[in-house]
Amino acid sequence: MESLYLLLPLSVLLVLALIGVFGWAVNAGQFDDLDREGWRVLEENRSETAGTARTPFDPDQA
Amino acid sequence: MSFQRANVNPSMPFSAAAPGQVGNAELPEDDKAALGDSTRWFTDDAGVHVADSVFALQGMYCAACSGVIEAALQALPGVLQVEVNAASRRAKVRWNPVRVKLAQMFKAVEAAGYRAVPAQHEALRVARQRESRQALWRLFVAGFCMMQVMMLVAPAYVAAPGEIATDLEALLRWAAWVLSLPVLLFSAGPFFTGAWHALRQHRIGMDVPVALGIVITFVAGTAVTFDPTGPFGREVYLDSMTMFVTFLLAGRWLESRARARSTEALDDLLQRMPDSVERIDDAGRSETVLASRLRVGDRVRVALGQAFPGDGELIDGSTQIDEALLSGESRPVERRVGESVVGGTVNVGVPVLVRLSCVGEGTRYRQIVDLVQRALAERPQMLRTADRWAGPFLWGVLVMAALAAAAWSVIDPSRALWVAVSVLIVTCPCALSLAAPAALLSAAGALARCGVLVQRLDALETLARTDTACLDKTGTLTQDRLVLAHIGIHEGADRGAMLARAASLAALSHHPLSRALTQALPAPQGEWSAVREVAGQGIQARDAQGRLWQLGSPAWVGVQASAARPVVAFAQVSGRPEDTAIFEFDEALRADAGQALQQLHAQGVAVRLLSGDSQASVDAVARRLNISQAQGAATPEGKLGALSALQAEGHCVLMVGDGVNDGPVLARADVSFALAHGSALAQQRSDFIVLGSRLAEVPAARALAKRTVSVMRQNLLWALLYNAACVPLALAGLLPPWAAGAGMAVSSLAVVLNALRLSR
Numbered sequence: 001m002e003s004l005y006l007l008l009p010l011s012v013l014l015v016l017a018l019i020g021v022f023g024w025a026v027n028a029g030q031f032d033d034l035d036r037e038g039w040r041v042l043e044e045n046r047s048e049t050a051g052t053a054r055t056p057f058d059p060d061q062a
Numbered sequence: 063m064s065f066q067r068a069n070v071n072p073s074m075p076f077s078a079a080a081p082g083q084v085g086n087a088e089l090p091e092d093d094k095a096a097l098g099d100s101t102r103w104f105t106d107d108a109g110v111h112v113a114d115s116v117f118a119l120q121g122m123y124c125a126a127c128s129g130v131i132e133a134a135l136q137a138l139p140g141v142l143q144v145e146v147n148a149a150s151r152r153a154k155v156r157w158n159p160v161r162v163k164l165a166q167m168f169k170a171v172e173a174a175g176y177r178a179v180p181a182q183h184e185a186l187r188v189a190r191q192r193e194s195r196q197a198l199w200r201l202f203v204a205g206f207c208m209m210q211v212m213m214l215v216a217p218a219y220v221a222a223p224g225e226i227a228t229d230l231e232a233l234l235r236w237a238a239w240v241l242s243l244p245v246l247l248f249s250a251g252p253f254f255t256g257a258w259h260a261l262r263q264h265r266i267g268m269d270v271p272v273a274l275g276i277v278i279t280f281v282a283g284t285a286v287t288f289d290p291t292g293p294f295g296r297e298v299y300l301d302s303m304t305m306f307v308t309f310l311l312a313g314r315w316l317e318s319r320a321r322a323r324s325t326e327a328l329d330d331l332l333q334r335m336p337d338s339v340e341r342i343d344d345a346g347r348s349e350t351v352l353a354s355r356l357r358v359g360d361r362v363r364v365a366l367g368q369a370f371p372g373d374g375e376l377i378d379g380s381t382q383i384d385e386a387l388l389s390g391e392s393r394p395v396e397r398r399v400g401e402s403v404v405g406g407t408v409n410v411g412v413p414v415l416v417r418l419s420c421v422g423e424g425t426r427y428r429q430i431v432d433l434v435q436r437a438l439a440e441r442p443q444m445l446r447t448a449d450r451w452a453g454p455f456l457w458g459v460l461v462m463a464a465l466a467a468a469a470w471s472v473i474d475p476s477r478a479l480w481v482a483v484s485v486l487i488v489t490c491p492c493a494l495s496l497a498a499p500a501a502l503l504s505a506a507g508a509l510a511r512c513g514v515l516v517q518r519l520d521a522l523e524t525l526a527r528t529d530t531a532c533l534d535k536t537g538t539l540t541q542d543r544l545v546l547a548h549i550g551i552h553e554g555a556d557r558g559a560m561l562a563r564a565a566s567l568a569a570l571s572h573h574p575l576s577r578a579l580t581q582a583l584p585a586p587q588g589e590w591s592a593v594r595e596v597a598g599q600g601i602q603a604r605d606a607q608g609r610l611w612q613l614g615s616p617a618w619v620g621v622q623a624s625a626a627r628p629v630v631a632f633a634q635v636s637g638r639p640e641d642t643a644i645f646e647f648d649e650a651l652r653a654d655a656g657q658a659l660q661q662l663h664a665q666g667v668a669v670r671l672l673s674g675d676s677q678a679s680v681d682a683v684a685r686r687l688n689i690s691q692a693q694g695a696a697t698p699e700g701k702l703g704a705l706s707a708l709q710a711e712g713h714c715v716l717m718v719g720d721g722v723n724d725g726p727v728l729a730r731a732d733v734s735f736a737l738a739h740g741s742a743l744a745q746q747r748s749d750f751i752v753l754g755s756r757l758a759e760v761p762a763a764r765a766l767a768k769r770t771v772s773v774m775r776q777n778l779l780w781a782l783l784y785n786a787a788c789v790p791l792a793l794a795g796l797l798p799p800w801a802a803g804a805g806m807a808v809s810s811l812a813v814v815l816n817a818l819r820l821s822r
Contacts (some may be wrong), residue, residue, distance in 0.1 A: 004230060008214075012237045015210050019203050019244065026199045032191065033147040036128055043129045 103159075110158060112142060117153045117178040119146065119171070120336070120368045127176065134174035138162050153178060168350075177365045179338040179350060197318070201311045204249035207241045208304040214238040215298045232290075239287045242280070242300040250276050250307050252314075266456045268490055271463070272310065275486035279303040279799065282479050299479075306487055306803025313807025317496070317814045335406060335427065339364070339371045342415065356421045364409045364416055372405040372421035381411030385754070406430075433515055433751065443520050452495065459489045466793050477795050484792040488802035493784060493809040497777035500817035505770040508821045513753040514763050521749035523774075525733045525767035528716040530708055531662055531760075535673035535683055535694075537720035538737055538757070540649040544574060544628060546582035550644035560643050562586050563605070564632040567613050571601045575630050576613070578647055602635070610635040616644070627682065649683065654758040659687055661761035667716070670708075672701050672727075701727045718760055719748075735760050770820055777813045784809040 025031070101115040119131060128146035131153060135144040140161025146153045155167065171178040214237050217226055226234075253273045260267030283299035341351050342361040353371045356362065361377065364370055370383075382394035385407045394410050397403060403416060406427030422428065467482035506516040516522065533539055551557055566588025568576040590603035592610075600614010611634050616623040619631040623644050634641040659669055671692035673680045680694030693704060705727060708715050717724070717731030720738075728734035728748045736748035737755040752759045788805055791797040797805075 001227075001230075005233065008233050008237050011210075012240055015206065015241060016244070019206060022202050022206075023199050026195045026202070029147075029191075029195075031195070031198060036147065039129055043133075 111160065112156055112158050115155050115157065115164075117155060117167075117171075119151045119153055120177040120179070120365060130174050131171055131176055131178075134170045135167060138166060138170055141167065177368065179336070194318075197311075197315050200249045200251070201308070201315050204245050204304065204308040204311050207245045207249075208301075208308045210241045211238045211245075211301050211304045214241070215301045218298050235287045235290070238298075238300050239284065242283065242304050245304045245307050246276065246280050249311060253307075253310070266453055266460075268452070268456065268492060268495065271456060271459050271486040272490055274460075275483045275799065276303060276307060278479060278486075279483050302480075302483070302799040305800035309800070309803035309807040310487075313492075313811050316811050336369050336371055339368075354422070356418060358418055358421060360418050360421075362416050362418060363413060365413045366409060366411070369408050370403050370405050370416060372418045373402065373425045373427075374405075374416040374418040374420070375402050376400060376414055377417050378415035379412055381409055381414045384408040384410045430515065430753070433517060434510070459486065462489070462789075462793070470795065474795075480799065481792065481795045483799045484795075484797045484802045485789065487799055488788040488792045488797060488805060489785060490806050492806060493781035493813045494778070496810055496813045496817075497781050498774050500814050501770050501774045501777060501820060504817040504820040505766055508766060509750075509763060511821075512759055512762065513756070514759050515751040515753065516749070517751065518749045521733050522767045522770050524714065525716065525749075525764055526771040528667065528714045528733055528764065530668045530670065530713040531716045531718065532670045532672045532705065532708070532731070534717075534719040534724055535671055535675055535680055536649075538652075538718055539655045539671070539683060539687065540651055543650050544578040544647040545650040546578055546645060547627070547648035548646040550623075550646070552640040552642055555640040555643075560632070560641070563588065563611065564613060564643055564645070566590070567601060567603060567611060567632070570603065571595060571613070573601075575628060575645075575647060576601070579630065579645060600630075609637065627679070648686075649679070651683070651686065652755070652757050654756055656687060658757040658761055659689065661758070662764075665761060665764060667761075667764070668713075672696055672704055672717075674698075674701070698724070698726060702730055705730050716760075716764070718757070735763075766820065773816055773820055777816055780812060780816075781809060 101113050103111065103113050106112050131146050132144045135141050135153070135155060140158040141155060142158060143156040144153060153171075157167065168178050214234050217234060218231070250273075253269045253276060256267060256269030257273035260270055279299045280303055283303060286299060336353055338350050338352050339356065340348050340363040341356065342348050342363055348363060356371055362371060362374070376397055376399050378399065380396070380398040383397050383403060384394045385404065402419075404427065405420070405425040463482045463485040466485050467478045470478035470481045502519045502522060505522055506519060509516055549561070551560060561583055565580055565583040566586055567590060568579040568583075569588070570576075570590060570593055589606040591605075593601065593603040595601045596614070596618070598615075599618040600612055602610060602612040602614075604610050611632070612619045613630060613632045616629055616631040619633050621631040621633055621642055621644060623629045623631060628647040630645045630647070632643040632645070662669055668691075669689055671680055671684050671689050671694075673692075673694050674696055675694055677694035680692050684690075684692035693700075696704065701724065705715055705717065709732070714732045716733045716735070717728050718735040718737065719728050720736065728736060733750070734748040735750045735752060737757065738751050738753055750763060784805065788797060788802065792802060
C-alpha cells in the first residue's frame with residue numbers, strides 16, 4: 001500500500017511528460033500529413049542519406 | 063542556433079550564382095525578398111551556415127509523387143534534409159548554400175517532372191497550420207487528462223466510506239486536481255478567450271455559458287479537493303469538467319474539419335493563382351519572378367499543372383486547359399497557338415508560352431474572386447435574425463440555470479451545482495447557429511464546383527420556392543451565331559455541285575451568314591477570280607469557266623424569298639433558274655437549352671420566354687423549344703411589367719438573362735441567373751452567375767437549392783428537438799454535465815455532417 005504514495009505522484013508526472021511529448025510531436029508536424037509516411041515503405045531503398053529524411057523537422061522550430 | 067537575415071549573410075547563394083552558370087532558373091536580384099520570406103538562415107550546431115526553405119510544388123497529384131521529389135532533391139550534395147508534404151504540396155528543404163545553389167535544386171525538381179518555386183503566402187499558411195496543430199494538441203491534452211482524472215476519482219465512487227485511508231484519498235484527489243489544471247488552463251482556453259471577447263464588447267456570446275460552467279465546476283472541484291468537509295460536500299466535480307471540455311473540443315475539432323471540406327471548392331477557387339512564374343525576356347532568357355510583378359505584354363512559360371498567371375494569348379504550343387472552376391466544364395478544352403487563355407485556369411497538356419494581355423485586378427479571375435468574396439462576406443437574412451435572438455436566448459439560459467440552482471438548493475442542495483452546470487452546457491445553441499450557414503456554405507461550395515457563383519446566399523432559399531421561370535432569348539436560349547436551317551434548290555439542278563460552289567464562294571467572305579454557311583457545308587477550294595465583296599449586299603466572283611456568280615441578299619442577287627428569317631441567295635448572274643439556291647438561317651440554340659427546359663418542366667416550373675426581339679423570331683424559338691408562352695417585342699419596361707404581373711399573381715419568378723442588357727429585370731425578379739460570357743462579370747448584379755453559360759446549370763442549381771432547404775429544415779428541427787429534449791432533462795437533474803457536453807458536441811456535429819451531404 002505504501003508504494004502508492006510514491007506511484008501516484010509518479011503517474012501524474014508521467015502523464016504530464018506524455019502530454020509534453022505529444023505536444024512536441026504535433027508541433028514538429030508529425031500529424032500534418034498522415035498519407036505520406038505510409039508510402040515510404042513502398043519506396044525502394046535510397047542512399048545512406050535516406051535516413052535523414054525520416055526525421056520530420058520544421059523550419060519554425062529550427 | 064542563431065538566426066541571420068539573408069542580406070547580412072556572406073554566403074548568400076545569389077551573390078555566388080553567376081548568370082548563365084545556373085541555367086534558366088536563376089533568381090533576379092529583386093526576388094531575394096521573395097525567397098527571404100520562405101527561407102530561414104541560420105548556423106547549425108556544427109557551425110555551418112544552412113537554410114531552411116519552403117518550396118511550393120506544382121504538378122503533384124498524389125502522395126506517391128512526394129517520394130520522387132524527395133529522392134531528386136536528396137541526390138544533390140549539400141541538401142541536408144528534405145520532406146515533402148503531399149497534402150499541402152510543400153517541400154521543406156534544409157540545405158547548405160555553399161554547396162548547392164537554389165537553381166540546382168529547382169532544376170532537379172524540374173528534371174523529376176515537377177516544378178518548385180519559393181512558397182509565398184507562407185506566413186498565412188503557417189499561421190493556419192499552427193492553429194490546427196494547436197487545436198489537435200488541446201484536444202489530446204483534454205482527452206488524456208480526462209482519462210487519468212477518471213481513473214483517479216474512480217475509488218471515490220466505488221469505495222465505501224472509510225475503506226480507503228484518509229491520506230491516500232486526499233492524495234488521489236490532489237492528483238486529479240493537478241491533472242485537471244492543464245485542461246482548465248490550456249484546453250479550455252478557446253472558451254475563455256471567446257467569452258472574454260464577447261463580454262468586452264458588452265455582448266453575451268455562446269462561449270459565456272460554457273466558460274461559466276467550466277469555472278463553476280472547477281471552483282467547486284477545487285473546494286472539494288482541499289476541504290472535503292466544506293459546503294460542496296464530498297461530490298467529485300473535476301471528472302465532469304474534464305469530460306465535457308473534451309467532448310466540446312472534439313465536437314469543435316471534427317466540425318472545423320468538416321467545414322473546411324465543405325468550403326474546399328471555394329478555397330480552391332480563391333487560391334488558384336500561382337505565386338511565382340517563369341518569365342521569358344526578349345533575349346529568350348527565363349527568370350522566376352513573383353506573379354505580382356508581371357506586366358501586360360510579358361511572355362510567361364506555364365508548366366504542366368500550373369495555373370495561368372493572367373489572361374493572355376498562347377504564342378507557343380498547343381495544349382489542353384482545365385477550365386473547370388471558371389466555366390464548370392469538367393473536360394479539359396483544347397487551345398491552339400493564337401487562342402486566348404484565362405488566368406486561373408490550369409494547363410494540363412504540355413508546357414506553353416503565353417503573352418499576357420491582362421494581369422492583376424482586371425483579369426476575369428480577379429473579378430470572379432471578388433464576386434465570391436463579396437458573397438461570402440455577406441450574412442444571410444436568416445443569420446441576422448438568429449443573431450438578434452441569440453442575446454436574449456443566452457440571457458434566458460443564464461437565468462434558467464440560476465433558477466434551477468436555486469430550486470434544487472431547496473430540493474437537494476448536493477445536486478444544485480450539478481444541475482446549473484448541466485443547463486449551462488446543454489443549452490448552448492451551437493447546433494442552432496450552425497444549422498443554416500453550414501448548409502448554405504456547403505451548397506455554395508458545391509455550386510462553385512459546377513461553375514455557378516452564388517451572389518446572395520439568401521437566394522438559395524428563394525430559388526427552391528420558384529414556380530415560374532422567365533428566360534430571355536438572345537444570349538440565353540440562343541447563341542450569337544446563326545445556323546443553316548433550310549436549303550432551297552431548284553428541282554432540276556445538280557445539288558451537290560451547287561452547294562459546293564456556294565460554300566466555296568462563301569469561304570471567301572467573313573460575313574456572319576457566310577461563316578454559318580461554310581460551317582454547315584464543307585467548303586472545297588474553289589477556283590474563283592475577280593472576287594468582289596459589296597458591303598451590305600454580298601459577294602460576287604467568276605468561276606473557272608468565267609461565269610459570274612453572286613452570293614448575298616435576295617434583292618441584290620435578284621431572287622424572290624420570304625423574309626421570315628435571315629436568307630442568303632446564290633445564283634449565276636443572268637443564268638438559268640436552275641442555277642439558283644436559297645439558304646435560310648435560324649438562330650443557333652444553346653446545345654443544352656432543350657434539356658434544361660425539359661428539366662425545369664419536370665421540376666414543375668412554368669417556363670416563359672420574355673424577349674425584346676421581334677415576335678416572329680421569338681415565336682420561332684418558342685416553337686422549337688415547346689414553350690407555350692412567349693412574349694416578344696418587349697421593351698425593358700414591358701419586361702418589368704410582365705414580371706410584376708406574374709409576381710402580383712403570386713408566382714415566385716426566376717429570371718434567366720445574359721446579365722448585361724437586362725439588369726433591372728434581373729433585379730426585379732425574385733431570383734435571377736446571369737449567364738456570364740465575356741468580361742462583363744464585374745457589372746453582374748444577379749443572384750447567381752453561371753460561368754461558361756451552360757443553361758443546364760439552372761435546373762441543377764434549383765434542385766440543389768431544394769435539397770439545401772430541406773437540409774436546413776432538418777438541421778433546425780434537429781437542433782430545436784435537441785434543446786427541447788435536453789433542457790427539461792437537465793432541469794430535472796437527469797443529465798450529468800458530461801452527458802450534456804457529449805450531447806452538445808454530437809448535435810453540432812450532426813448538423814455539419816448533414817450539411818456536408820450537399821457538397822457531394
